[in-house]
Amino acid sequence: MSDGELSKKETVELYHDALSALxxxxxxxxxxLDIEKFKKHLTMTYKGLLYALNSLRSxxxxxxxxxxxxxxxxxxxKKLVISFQLDRKK
Numbered sequence: 523m524s525d526g527e528l529s530k531k532e533t534v535e536l537y538h539d540a541l542s543a544l545x546x547x548x549x550x551x552x553x554x555l556d557i558e559k560f561k562k563h564l565t566m567t568y569k570g571l572l573y574a575l576n577s578l579r580s581x582x583x584x585x586x587x588x589x590x591x592x593x594x595x596x597x598x599x600k601k602l603v604i605s606f607q608l609d610r611k612k
Contacts, residue, residue, distance in 0.1 A: 533557075 528536070537557050 534557050537560070
């Protein structure tokens with residue numbers, strides 16, 4: 523192994539250090555996430571994005587126009603509103 527290569531253990535430790543630094547990691551992954559599951563997750567996500575990019579088409583202009591709705595102009599009221607704070611601070 524040359525100086526530029528890392529052992530498998532060192533690589534796994536680097537990944538775990540990088541993952542543990544993510545601020546919202548706990549909302550997505552369990553604390554015991556291993557590197558193989560993480561790689562599988564990334565691979566599946568990548569394949570899903572490629573599928574969406576290559577297979578799914580955007581809706582036609584005709585379809586978009588058929589779904590548009592005309593809204594009336596908003597009526598702006600010129601009434602004043604007064605609010606009172608009734609609780610007392612001690």
